[in-house]
Amino acid sequence: MKALVAGYEVMFAGPHMDMTLSPADIASLSSVFDEEGHDVGPRRLSYLLDERMVARAARIRETGMETPLDTLLENVLDDLEIDAPSLVPRLVDSVASRRMERFRAVDGCVEFISSLRESKVAVGMVCNAPIGIPPEHIRELIERCGLGGLLDDMQFSSENGVVRPHARPYRYLISNMDISPGETSVLTGIPGEMEVLRKLGFENIFFPELGELPNPDGAVTIHELAEVSRFL
Numbered sequence: 001m002k003a004l005v006a007g008y009e010v011m012f013a014g015p016h017m018d019m020t021l022s023p024a025d026i027a028s029l030s031s032v033f034d035e036e037g038h039d040v041g042p043r044r045l046s047y048l049l050d051e052r053m054v055a056r057a058a059r060i061r062e063t064g065m066e067t068p069l070d071t072l073l074e075n076v077l078d079d080l081e082i083d084a085p086s087l088v089p090r091l092v093d094s095v096a097s098r099r100m101e102r103f104r105a106v107d108g109c110v111e112f113i114s115s116l117r118e119s120k121v122a123v124g125m126v127c128n129a130p131i132g133i134p135p136e137h138i139r140e141l142i143e144r145c146g147l148g149g150l151l152d153d154m155q156f157s158s159e160n161g162v163v164r165p166h167a168r169p170y171r172y173l174i175s176n177m178d179i180s181p182g183e184t185s186v187l188t189g190i191p192g193e194m195e196v197l198r199k200l201g202f203e204n205i206f207f208p209e210l211g212e213l214p215n216p217d218g219a220v221t222i223h224e225l226a227e228v229s230r231f232l
Helices: 023-035 042-063 069-080 087-100 109-118 135-144 168-177 191-200 225-231
Strands: 003-007 122-127 153-156 184-187 204-208 220-222
Touching: 003 168, 023 042, 023 087, 042 069, 069 087, 087 135, 109 122, 109 225, 122 168, 135 153, 153 168, 168 191, 184 225, 191 204, 204 225, 220 225
Parallel strands: 003 122, 003 184, 122 153, 184 204, 204 220
Antiparallel strands: none
């Protein structure tokens, strides 16, 4: 079966590389603590969150391992010596809802994926979850954009524990979709994935023209998603 695996960063436009929390995020989190009767000053909260976000970024650079947002916020509660596990979902929601509002499907994405499905091409997605946001929040965006039901499998860093470039999400996806890398094309916006993708044996690798990022050696540059169709 012919198949396409697409990176989340190619299908959705938004703050993919933003590794920080904004003042508005901090204010939203602070209000949750206030509502629950916890006296946590915004400055102290901001300091602790910054420390945890820096540690998350360092862990990704050094090991490729993900720290999901809910785990990060659990750690902040420990820092604050607040024993209130029930707070975590509310804190996650306060950040995730704001963050996901800033993402949208790229122009032509839904039509492109729909046309592939009509041509019996299987489609999967791999996702470095923005700041480790849990999968359910990203799935809600996928549904709102009209891609619900069009993807055969989705892999999220906040669920499988690693951040791309890493072979694990692709291995899981290959297994779940029961596809052959030799008959599968990949559309990625992460130049550093080329070595991993080649080792896994993927047939064609496409890279969108993203301006400041160079086209990696061995990838086919595309200017719009529909260009990929002629290779499938």
